[in-house]
Amino acid sequence: MKLLDSLRFRIATLFRRSQMNTEMEEELRSHIQHRADDLERSGVARAEAERRARIEFGGHVRYKEECQEAAGGTLVESLTQDVRFALRMLRKSPGFSAVTVVTLAVAIGANAVVFGVLNALILRPVNVPQTQSLYAIERGLDNAVNHSYPDYLDLRDRNRSFDGLAAYSVATVGLDTGKNPSGAWAMEVTGNYFEVLSIQPYLGRFFHGADEHGPNSAPYIVLTYAFWHSRFQDDRGVVGRTVQLNKHPFTVLGVAPREFRGTLAFVFPDFWVPIVNQEQLDGENVLNARANRGILMVLGHLKAGVTPSWAVADLNSIGSYLEKTYPKDDGHMTFSLTRPGLAGDWLGRPLQAFLTGLMLLAGLILLAACANLGSLFAARAADRSREVAVRLALGAGPMRILRQLFTEAMLISLIGGAVGLWGSVALLHGLSAWEPLPTAPLHIPVNPDASVYGVALLLSLVSAFLFGAVPVRQVLHTDPYQVIKSGSTSTVGRRITVRDLLLVAQIAICAVLVTSSMVAVRGLVRSLHSSFGFEPQNAMLVETALSMAGYRGDSVPAMQKRMIDALQSIPGVKSVGLVDRLPLFYGANSANVFTDKTTDLRPANAAAEAVVYNISPEYFDAARTTLLEGRTLTWHDDKNAPRVAIVNREFASKIFGAGENAINGYYKAKDGTRIQVVGIVEDGKYASLAEEPQPAMFLPILQWPSSQASVVVRSNGDAQQVAAAIKSTVEGLDAGLPFTIRTWNQELESALFPSRMATLSLGVLGVMGAMLSITGIFGMAAYSVSKRKKELGIRMALGAQRKEVLAAALGRALKLLAFGSGAGLLLGILASRVLGAIVYQATPRDPLVLGGVVVVMALLGLLATWIPAQRALSVNPSLLLHEE
Amino acid sequence: MLEQAQLLPGTLDLLILRAVSLGPLHGYGILLRIGQISGNALLIEQGALYPGLFRLVRQGLLKASWGTSDNNRRAKFYELTAAGRKRLREETANWNRLVAAIASALSVQSEEV
Numbered sequence: 001m002k003l004l005d006s007l008r009f010r011i012a013t014l015f016r017r018s019q020m021n022t023e024m025e026e027e028l029r030s031h032i033q034h035r036a037d038d039l040e041r042s043g044v045a046r047a048e049a050e051r052r053a054r055i056e057f058g059g060h061v062r063y064k065e066e067c068q069e070a071a072g073g074t075l076v077e078s079l080t081q082d083v084r085f086a087l088r089m090l091r092k093s094p095g096f097s098a099v100t101v102v103t104l105a106v107a108i109g110a111n112a113v114v115f116g117v118l119n120a121l122i123l124r125p126v127n128v129p130q131t132q133s134l135y136a137i138e139r140g141l142d143n144a145v146n147h148s149y150p151d152y153l154d155l156r157d158r159n160r161s162f163d164g165l166a167a168y169s170v171a172t173v174g175l176d177t178g179k180n181p182s183g184a185w186a187m188e189v190t191g192n193y194f195e196v197l198s199i200q201p202y203l204g205r206f207f208h209g210a211d212e213h214g215p216n217s218a219p220y221i222v223l224t225y226a227f228w229h230s231r232f233q234d235d236r237g238v239v240g241r242t243v244q245l246n247k248h249p250f251t252v253l254g255v256a257p258r259e260f261r262g263t264l265a266f267v268f269p270d271f272w273v274p275i276v277n278q279e280q281l282d283g284e285n286v287l288n289a290r291a292n293r294g295i296l297m298v299l300g301h302l303k304a305g306v307t308p309s310w311a312v313a314d315l316n317s318i319g320s321y322l323e324k325t326y327p328k329d330d331g332h333m334t335f336s337l338t339r340p341g342l343a344g345d346w347l348g349r350p351l352q353a354f355l356t357g358l359m360l361l362a363g364l365i366l367l368a369a370c371a372n373l374g375s376l377f378a379a380r381a382a383d384r385s386r387e388v389a390v391r392l393a394l395g396a397g398p399m400r401i402l403r404q405l406f407t408e409a410m411l412i413s414l415i416g417g418a419v420g421l422w423g424s425v426a427l428l429h430g431l432s433a434w435e436p437l438p439t440a441p442l443h444i445p446v447n448p449d450a451s452v453y454g455v456a457l458l459l460s461l462v463s464a465f466l467f468g469a470v471p472v473r474q475v476l477h478t479d480p481y482q483v484i485k486s487g488s489t490s491t492v493g494r495r496i497t498v499r500d501l502l503l504v505a506q507i508a509i510c511a512v513l514v515t516s517s518m519v520a521v522r523g524l525v526r527s528l529h530s531s532f533g534f535e536p537q538n539a540m541l542v543e544t545a546l547s548m549a550g551y552r553g554d555s556v557p558a559m560q561k562r563m564i565d566a567l568q569s570i571p572g573v574k575s576v577g578l579v580d581r582l583p584l585f586y587g588a589n590s591a592n593v594f595t596d597k598t599t600d601l602r603p604a605n606a607a608a609e610a611v612v613y614n615i616s617p618e619y620f621d622a623a624r625t626t627l628l629e630g631r632t633l634t635w636h637d638d639k640n641a642p643r644v645a646i647v648n649r650e651f652a653s654k655i656f657g658a659g660e661n662a663i664n665g666y667y668k669a670k671d672g673t674r675i676q677v678v679g680i681v682e683d684g685k686y687a688s689l690a691e692e693p694q695p696a697m698f699l700p701i702l703q704w705p706s707s708q709a710s711v712v713v714r715s716n717g718d719a720q721q722v723a724a725a726i727k728s729t730v731e732g733l734d735a736g737l738p739f740t741i742r743t744w745n746q747e748l749e750s751a752l753f754p755s756r757m758a759t760l761s762l763g764v765l766g767v768m769g770a771m772l773s774i775t776g777i778f779g780m781a782a783y784s785v786s787k788r789k790k791e792l793g794i795r796m797a798l799g800a801q802r803k804e805v806l807a808a809a810l811g812r813a814l815k816l817l818a819f820g821s822g823a824g825l826l827l828g829i830l831a832s833r834v835l836g837a838i839v840y841q842a843t844p845r846d847p848l849v850l851g852g853v854v855v856v857m858a859l860l861g862l863l864a865t866w867i868p869a870q871r872a873l874s875v876n877p878s879l880l881l882h883e884e
Numbered sequence: 885m886l887e888q889a890q891l892l893p894g895t896l897d898l899l900i901l902r903a904v905s906l907g908p909l910h911g912y913g914i915l916l917r918i919g920q921i922s923g924n925a926l927l928i929e930q931g932a933l934y935p936g937l938f939r940l941v942r943q944g945l946l947k948a949s950w951g952t953s954d955n956n957r958r959a960k961f962y963e964l965t966a967a968g969r970k971r972l973r974e975e976t977a978n979w980n981r982l983v984a985a986i987a988s989a990l991s992v993q994s995e996e997v
Contacts, residue, residue, distance in 0.1 A: 023960075024934075026958070027911060027934070027959075027960045028931070028934065030910070030911075030912075030953075030957055030958060030959045030960070031910075031911045031912045031930065031934075033955075033957055034910070034912035034913075034953065034955060034957065034959065035912060035930070037955045037957075056930050057929075057930045057931045058929040058930060058931035058932065059931060060931065062931075063931035063932065063934055063935060066934075066935035067934050067935050067938045069935070070935040070936070070938035070939040070942065071938040071939075071941070071942055
């Protein structure tokens with residue numbers, strides 16, 4: 001009660017401070033007036049009386065200050081006093097201040113950046129109202145996000161847990177607004193998409209579920225704000241205009257608000273189009289194909305009061321209905337919920353794991369920085385033990401001194417945090433504006449929001465307490481008498497001090513960081529030199545979308561053959577091959593395959609899920625994929641010939657076992673077609689660099705036509721000349737055909753992008769860790785040398801050799817270094833398992849990595865102890881002993 | 885000018901309490917009252933009074949309110965609270981015991997030991 005009262009009083013005085021000041025002033029003035037009145041009455045003139053009254057009163061300012069203190073209004077004053085004193089102390093040792101501020105700025109900045117990315121991509125990946133109840137539906141044990149349209153309809157109509165389910169998918173289409181037809185990114189969405197997400201149009205209107213009346217019944221598009229801005233120059237008259245998509249007329253209905261950029265975290269579409277019209281865009285109607293699980297993703301808001309687990313149970317009951325009703329198409333239909341936006345399994349999971357790992361590492365950086373600063377602070381407190389002792393002896397309470405030290409820590413922390421935050425905000429804005437890949441509308445929308453600032457502030461405060469608390473015990477145990485008598489508190493003992501432990505911890509943390517970054521870098525190097533199953537060097541890619549130019553049915557393969565023949569005749573071109581979808585280009589198409597003996601072709605009986613490529617006969621030549629056995633495809637493998645395939649080694653051993661009877665063996669596609677294997681090629685990478693060997697089959701494009709196709713042109717000529725020749729050749733074939741020309745290496749950027757980013761971020765963290773360990777070891781070594789100068793001098797005077805002096809001065813630091821590195825290496829190996837998911841072939845059990853870490857840590861130790869060692873050796877015993 | 889005694893540390897608060905116990909007074913009035921009741925025998929710098937007053941208010945022994953003085957000037961008047969009255973009784977008793985003890989100690993003659 002008393003405490004509460006005094007607290008209330010203090011807080012009240014805090015707010016009434018200025019009022020109190022004027023009152024105090026008035027009271028003192030009133031006193032002087034009263035005194036002057038008395039003097040005047042005794043015959044002194046008024047002016048003289050007032051002068052005398054003031055003199056008699058005494059030190060006006062001093063008494064006022066004492067009054068303020070007596071009245072308890074000292075909190076603010078003593079705080080400003082503390083801050084001023086702290087600033088003075090920091091100015092007095094600029095080196096110390098700079099090192100501490102920079103250390104913290106880097107550590108807090110790193111955390112803010114990683115948290116910013118985590119926050120933007122994982123915590124709020126989709127910019128729509130009420131994200132907390134918005135879920136995407138995953139299917140099966142491998143958490144696939146792709147569903148078929150008929151399945152989606154069943155989920156939408158039969159569930160009782162969602163306020164409506166919408167579905168969307170991404171496609172490239174040819175857009176013609178009257179001039180200059182070009183490729184654009186469309187999001188094919190269900191009619192209820194905007195209603196389910198509660199998005200209101202910025203301009204015009206959206207399409208609705210009621211607009212859908214069967215296939216191709218809703219030729220409408222809704223533009224994104226960015227596309228409206230860049231392609232239509234903010235023209236408000238665009239609403240109602242007709243544009244051509246793949247040569248089909250579509251009406252522009254409206255424009256979406258600026259902040260809504262679709263429901264994928266990384267890919268911002270150019271416009272939305274009703275999915276019932278997908279045949280016009282994709283060239284093939286999949287609306288009734290229950291087994292065709294393109295890339296349709298499903299999401300919706302849970303009804304109020306429905307828990308996710310209830311919704312999962314609801315969906316699973318629909319799943320078992322689907323399994324029973326459509327045993328041929330729907331295999332294992334269990335469902336789970338996930339946050340929307342991260343295109344599911346192949347992106348969301350590893351990204352989340354990686355970012356969480358990165359956040360952990362960044363947290364470790366901050367911990368290491370705190371350990372570093374903690375030992376610096378402890379050393380500083382020890383050096384200031386005389387000052388502390390004097391202040392204690394003069395009657396300052398230990399609490400007051402601790403508050404002073406904490407004020408200093410807090411000040412450093414806040415300055416460091418502010419600098420770090422400033423840097424990270426700039427970096428995050430830069431990342432958000434960056435479009436890393438030329439081939440896709442890929443964005444990393446990581447603009448910082450309030451929670452990033454909050455986290456940075458919180459981290460600053462927490463770290464201030466962490467490293468500010470290190471010297472507390474030291475101060476509380478200071479015995480002023482002893483300190484002032486003996487000069488300093490240097491106790492050179494064998495005892496393990498807090499500082500030693502901090503250093504070991506710090507070095508261990510840094511070794512973890514160095515290990516992980518080396519594992520990642522090594523993994524990247526390997527992935528760049530590993531076998532992709534094709535050779536991207538000296539290959540150009542011609543991307544054509546024949547459906548955009550209106551090619552249909554039989555005209556597609558005919559045009560493809562003409563194009564291949566025309567390109568083949570360009571001088572310098574060695575071979576030209578065609579593939580429906582490039583390997584390593586945002587995942588791969590796959591399908592279930594069955595052994596020849598299987599008669600019940602339900603998904604559960606599938607022998608494997610194989611990656612499918614539809615290729616022209618020369619593709620293997622152009623891609624430089626090695627044919628191991630059998631024959632390659634020919635132009636005679638057409639619709640009238642028996643169905644054949646070339647499979648990879650993994651496929652052969654998985655379906656036929658040991659590869660013995662694979663050649664000329666048969667397997668079954670999911671529709672029951674018997675396919676004969678005529679050749680076997682080497683394994684390659686198909687969906688991602690990090691994948692395990694996967695079965696793959698290559699089918700003749702004449703038997704499985706596809707209008708989406710990339711042409712691989714292998715040449716030994718100059719890339720630019722070849723590109724120019726390709727351009728004129730394709731234009732000569734059809735001037736209205738949209739196409740792009742790139743080198744295969746450029747195309748691979750997209751496949752390498754995740755591991756590049758991972759390696760980059762880990763590399764940066766590793767360098768930070770290395771820097772921190774240098775400053776940590778340096779601080780420790782330099783401090784111990786300076787503390788033991790006298791002892792070293794005596795040793796030298798007594799005839800110690802250089803080696804012995806060094807051992808005495810730095811042995812302890814090096815021992816701690818070795819110990820910390822060992823612990824860190826072990827931890828790093830454990831932590832690196834997480835990396836395997838992202839960075840291809842990232843394994844810590846790699847002699848080069850282990851050796852590398854040991855060498856790096858030793859080098860760091862050498863670097864950090866070099867200057868202190870020089871200092872120790874330059875000790876001049878006679879000078880030193882004279883000094884005291 | 886008559887000789888004045890330095891104040892012992894801690895005694896100013898007691899004097900203030902005593903002066904105010906005779907009726908509400910403003911700061912200058914308290915000084916005059918202390919001079920009056922001590923026969924002007926104590927040396928107190930005028931300003932030194934005020935930190936003491938603020939301390940006593942904070943401890944809840946005095947309460948203050950603004951009013952008008954005999955000179956028709958605005959002034960802050962102090963009076964004892966119940967706690968102040970109690971403290972004055974205790975401190976007075978303490979002081980008397982102390983004085984008696986010191987006096988008896990100082991008046992002892994050598995043959996009485």
